[in-house]
Amino acid sequence: MTSAPVPCRVVDRRDETHDTVTLVVEPAGDALDPFAPGQFAMLYAFGVGEIPVSVSRIEGGYRLAHTVRAVGAVSRALYGLRSGGWVGVRGPFGTAWDTAAAHGNDLLVIAGGIGLAPLRPLVDTVLADPRAFGRLNVLAGARTPADLLYTDEFPGWERPFGAVTVDRPSSGWTGRVGVVTTLLREARFTPSDTVAFVCGPEVMMRATARALIHRGVRPDRIQVSLERNMRCATGHCGHCQLGPLLLCRDGPVVRYDQAEPLLTVREL
Amino acid sequence: MTAHPGGPPGEGVLAALTAEHRGRLMALARDVALPGSTRIFEEGEEADRFWIIRSGTVALDIHVPGRGRAVVETVGAGSLLGWSWLCPPRQWHLAAETREPVRAWEFDADAVQDLCAEDTALGLSLVTAVAETIGDRLRATRTRLLDLYGPPGPRGSGAAP
Ligand SMILES: Cc1cc2nc3c(=O)[nH]c(=O)nc-3n(C[C@H](O)[C@H](O)[C@H](O)COP(=O)(O)OP(=O)(O)OC[C@H]3O[C@@H](n4cnc5c(N)ncnc54)[C@H](O)[C@@H]3O)c2cc1C
Ligand code: FES
Numbered sequence: 084m085t086s087a088p089v090p091c092r093v094v095d096r097r098d099e100t101h102d103t104v105t106l107v108v109e110p111a112g113d114a115l116d117p118f119a120p121g122q123f124a125m126l127y128a129f130g131v132g133e134i135p136v137s138v139s140r141i142e143g144g145y146r147l148a149h150t151v152r153a154v155g156a157v158s159r160a161l162y163g164l165r166s167g168g169w170v171g172v173r174g175p176f177g178t179a180w181d182t183a184a185a186h187g188n189d190l191l192v193i194a195g196g197i198g199l200a201p202l203r204p205l206v207d208t209v210l211a212d213p214r215a216f217g218r219l220n221v222l223a224g225a226r227t228p229a230d231l232l233y234t235d236e237f238p239g240w241e242r243p244f245g246a247v248t249v250d251r252p253s254s255g256w257t258g259r260v261g262v263v264t265t266l267l268r269e270a271r272f273t274p275s276d277t278v279a280f281v282c283g284p285e286v287m288m289r290a291t292a293r294a295l296i297h298r299g300v301r302p303d304r305i306q307v308s309l310e311r312n313m314r315c316a317t318g319h320c321g322h323c324q325l326g327p328l329l330l331c332r333d334g335p336v337v338r339y340d341q342a343e344p345l346l347t348v349r350e351l
Numbered sequence: 352m353t354a355h356p357g358g359p360p361g362e363g364v365l366a367a368l369t370a371e372h373r374g375r376l377m378a379l380a381r382d383v384a385l386p387g388s389t390r391i392f393e394e395g396e397e398a399d400r401f402w403i404i405r406s407g408t409v410a411l412d413i414h415v416p417g418r419g420r421a422v423v424e425t426v427g428a429g430s431l432l433g434w435s436w437l438c439p440p441r442q443w444h445l446a447a448e449t450r451e452p453v454r455a456w457e458f459d460a461d462a463v464q465d466l467c468a469e470d471t472a473l474g475l476s477l478v479t480a481v482a483e484t485i486g487d488r489l490r491a492t493r494t495r496l497l498d499l500y501g502p503p504g505p506r507g508s509g510a511a512p
Binding site (some may be wrong): 095108115195196197224225226247252256257258259260261262264265266267268269283284285 | 363393408410421422423424425426427428429430450490491495497498499500501
């Protein structure tokens with residue numbers, strides 16, 4: 084783990100949607116410690132500030148992709164970076180998706196909006212070694228068709244099952260309309276032998292987890308990725324506290340049986 | 352979902368019934384195959400039947416003056432299509448059109464209601480299962496109204512930062 088930001092070069096920049104970009108970054112000097120799917124980096128936009136951003140692809144252990152949605156000052160500055168630009172990177176931080184728990188089981192990968200970004204390296208891991216896992220289902224929900232991420236990669240996720248749904252179809256959209264949980268009906272999994280990985284807005288994760296439990300998936304086999312404001316990312320400043328957890332250290336990936344009692348805790 | 356191999360996916364209306372009740376209900380089912388782009392019913396028409404979708408998807412739409420038809424939801428395999436037959440005024444609130452070829456079990460609403468009157472235990476189970484579907488759709492609609500994946504801040508709810 085690194086305490087000072089490592090200068091990294093943006094080696095590729097790809098527009099995903101009107102407000103979201105994927106930046107591929109590479110350390111200029113020594114490599115960062117290896118990231119695992121689900122972990123995050125603190126990305127520093129020089130002169131603007133630093134924010135937590137999940138790793139959305141791990142390329143050969145040293146190149147990292149980050150998918151950033153521009154919502155405020157720092158994310159907008161990152162969004163504005165071009166190939167050849169510089170970004171400071173600290174990390175890896177936080178807990179990873181527990182893929183070992185999914186060995187031999189069916190997988191449900193369920194994303195809402197930009198929640199697909201931290202799940203993509205997990206999908207990569209499963210696709211790289213499909214025999215270690217049961218059936219893979221990738222279910223993604225977005226606001227509109229124009230907000231869907233990684234659309235060119237989706238065909239590769241369709242076996243055995245992948246589907247996307249949107250809240251508001253635009254004219255010409257022939258896909259599904261509705262919340263992401265409606266896709267569960269068509270997914271192929273045996274609830275008692277399934278591990279679910281869920282990332283999206285907290286309300287969506289709660290609704291999804293409840294739907295999964297109703298269908299027979301055990302709460303301890305549901306992993307969610309939680310977000311709280313972060314500053315130090317090293318478990319010292321307390322900014323990311325959720326009940327007894329410091330999410331930069333004990334999260335962002337948390338099992339639902341541990342997260343559920345905390346998700347109704349109001350933030351101060 | 353594979354809880355009912357060879358049959359409809361293992362949840363929803365049929366899965367909520369006992370084997371005996373399912374058998375009695377299924378005795379009324381008609382196996383239908385609908386090509387893609389078939390208008391199944393229109394808003395305001397009499398809701399005299401319902402379907403349980405076996406494969407394919409159906410889009411539910413509503414006519415918006417000046418904007419044509421707006422799709423509000425799609426329903427797929429294992430889902431109940433249509434619940435307006437259950438209570439007055441027994442008119443479709445939305446219209447339905449197949450997105451792709453659809454296989455479904457079709458049920459005549461009068462025949463099912465007669466069966467429910469005759470076997471009240473079956474009736475209660477069926478109505479409870481249909482109510483669960485309606486509850487699911489209500490929850491889904493409320494979640495969508497939150498505009499969850501939209502921009503953070505006042506315009507959308509966003510995720511708690
Ligand atoms: C562990 C972790 C992983 C993350 N991974 C990603 C990622 O892969 N890609 C990505 O784009 N973002 C990710 N985020 C969210 C990202 O950190 C925030 O969007 C960022 O901190 C916003 O900073 P800002 O300075 O751009 O905006 P600010 O000026 O801090 O905020 C601008 C507006 O956005 C709202 N806002 C801030 N953060 C969020 C949020 N997380 N969700 C919704 N609204 C928010 C604020 O309330 C405000 O209205 C992650 C957050 C965490 C904790
Ligand atoms: S961000 Fe400082 S303790 Fe987690």
